[in-house]
Amino acid sequence: MNKLGLIDKKSIHIIRKYAITYSLYDTWFRYEKNQFCLNDKIEFTQTLQILSSTGISIIETLAFIENNADSKRVAKSASEIKKQIISGGTFAETLAKYRNTFGNIYVGLVSAGEDSGEMDKTLARMLELLKKQQDVKSKVTGALVYPCFIL
Secondary structure (H helix, E strand, O other): OOOOOOOOHHHHHHHHHHHHHHHHHHHHHHHHHOOOOHHHHHHHHHHHHHHHHOOOOHHHHHHHHHHHOOOHHHHHHHHHHHHHHHOOOOHHHHHHOOHHHHOHHHHHHHHHHHHHOOHHHHHHHHHHHHHHHHHHHHHHHHHHHHHHHHO
């Protein structure tokens, strides 16, 4: 594209710098705030949705996630959430303490699902939204990085 004159050298430099900076910043920022990456949220939500829809209690579901999660961060969070629920908190109240990890929308949807008594449907919808978000994120990242590899 550069040979055709569609993108000047300054723009190429900015695109490359942004792609590298975005990647490093995103990883560092998420690590510092103990946030789940999108894949962690999808893994956690998918397991939670499948097991809770089959009638398994939230405590047993969190124990399963704790023992079988791919990410140490997911396993540790599941363990902490499980302990707080055992000590008397609801799932929504416990997640509200981890807003930095899960995000406000996630916590709000779980709270609404718990209040309405339709946690299974809420988790299924949330899982669908997370997968769409992952799809959009990968398309945007691909669109930003593509010019760097072409040139």
